[in-house]
Amino acid sequence: MRPATAIPPELLTPTEMAQADRLAGAGPALMEAAGRAVALAILSRFRPARVLVLAGPGHNGGDGYVIARRLERAGWDVAVAALAPPRGDALVAAAAWRGPMRDFSVAEVRRAGLIVDAVFGAGLARPVVGLVAEVLAAARAPIIAVDIPSGVCGATGALRGFAAQAALTVTFFRRKPGHLLLPGRDLCGDLLLADIGLPAAVLDSIRPRAFANGxxxxxxxxxxxxxxxxxxxxxxxxxxxxxxxxxxxxxxxxxxxxxxxxxxxxxxxxxxxxxxxxxxxxxxxxxxxxxxxxxxxxxxxxxxxxxxxxxxxxxxxxxxxxxxxxxxxxxxxxxxxxxxxxxxxxxxxxxxxxxxxxxxxxxxxxxxxxxxxxxxxxxxxxxxxxxxxxxxxxxxxxxxxxxxxxxxxxxxxxxxxxxxxxxxxxxxxxxxxxxxxxxxxxxxxxxxxxxxxxxxxxxxxxxxxxxxxxxxxxxxxxxxx
CATH class of the missing domain: 3.40.1190.20 (Ribokinase)
Structure with missing residues (x-):
């Protein structure tokens, strides 16, 4: 038997993680749980600072809006910079955000004391180039990556265009191969696996074939x-x-x-x-x-x-x-x-x-x-x-x-x-x-x-x-x- 505190060895590809979400009936509640987990990690590891949440249009961006709301409730100075309008479940999280919105720009990133990278997740299918790459590259403050640093392939750990160095990466339910394979492993910084309520029973249907050795x-x-x-x-x-x-x-x-x-x-x-x-x-x-x-x-x-x-x-x-x-x-x-x-x-x-x-x-x-x-x-x-x-x-x-x-x-x-x-x-x-x-x-x-x-x-x-x-x-x- 594995100790209760041990990190589970199963590794899920982005496709398998999406399947786990579907099997568990993922929706706004899981997005709320994911955002809460990242916010708690930030509150426990960093001092209050001016936070800029870089939000993409998808699930990662939805997590970002939740993170922003929870940090603001804790008394932090928080703003969100949206790359594009939210869609799907992220619409619910974005609607609950009443705080300031900023331009998705190099200038805004350089004014931040802490940056949340909630732009793209592990299933990114296109290279990070152009504005997103420029904004991430301009960061001078610590970056907290949601799920995986934008630009890192969750399945292979390879770079898709550009990825910025994270100080902390918070991922959910199970790690992905890209968290352990280079160069992705190094770009993640400290890696935290958070439990957001997905039942382990979904693995019976997924039958993972990749594992962290141990x-x-x-x-x-x-x-x-x-x-x-x-x-x-x-x-x-x-x-x-x-x-x-x-x-x-x-x-x-x-x-x-x-x-x-x-x-x-x-x-x-x-x-x-x-x-x-x-x-x-x-x-x-x-x-x-x-x-x-x-x-x-x-x-x-x-x-x-x-x-x-x-x-x-x-x-x-x-x-x-x-x-x-x-x-x-x-x-x-x-x-x-x-x-x-x-x-x-x-x-x-x-x-x-x-x-x-x-x-x-x-x-x-x-x-x-x-x-x-x-x-x-x-x-x-x-x-x-x-x-x-x-x-x-x-x-x-x-x-x-x-x-x-x-x-x-x-x-x-x-x-x-x-x-x-x-x-x-x-x-x-x-x-x-x-x-x-x-x-x-x-x-x-x-x-x-x-x-x-x-x-x-x-x-x-x-x-x-x-x-x-x-x-x-x-x-x-x-x-x-």
Missing amino acids: PALWSLPRPDATTHKHSRGHVTVLSGAGMSGAALLAARAARRAGAGLVTLACADAASAASHRLAEPGALVLEVRGMGALLGQILADVRRAVVLLGPGLPPDATTRGALAALLGAGRRVVADAGALTACAGRPELLRGAAILTPHAGEFARGFGAPGEDRLTAVRAAAAQTGAVVLLKGSDSIIAAPDGRVAINHNAPPWLATGGTGDVLAGLAAALLAQGLPAYEAACAAAWLQGEAARRIGPGLLAEDLPMALPQAFVAAGGAPEA
């Missing part, structure tokens, strides 16, 4: 008194001679994440020797030649999960290793060299359990994702039958069945070499312990973000495995009993 989506493996190392799964990490440190990082993360056994498989003596010294708790399998090495791996059915890619060259040998492992039914986490080896030929990845590309690897394998990255990653997952984890500060994890999660807890200091290897090792370890591929990828992304947050600036990839136990505890589990 422990509500998955449960970590919990060892008990009967657990032994073989029951906790065996992860094999293939190591390349050129960048053997990448495999070492992945193996260390896999061990910290609870894999019962981790093997570093090497086709050269130098890598094997360095691994024995650097990672004494891991097994080291040394067999000369990739073909012979794969033969040894495939001869042991307990080596069910194989991580292929960190430090490996993107060549025909790596491509052949992938084909052999998939052909033998091994559960493969493909990263780095394994992904680049299949550039332009995504069909070669079909049958893998988890793919962990960064933006460049994704573009080489599946084409540039464009603005709608959720759709692009979903398509890649459907094409390959694998869970695809597109890495970034707003990582997207998609399952072949259409489920998608957005991971938004990754701090910027994760942007350093080797952290992708750690993430791949984490995912492999969770997969080996019995988590389904989608849950394993989601949990790995969240755990790495939490570990990085605890380490703070100055993080090195080598630091992450040591911080994983605390991250497991924060997620409600632990890698050790």
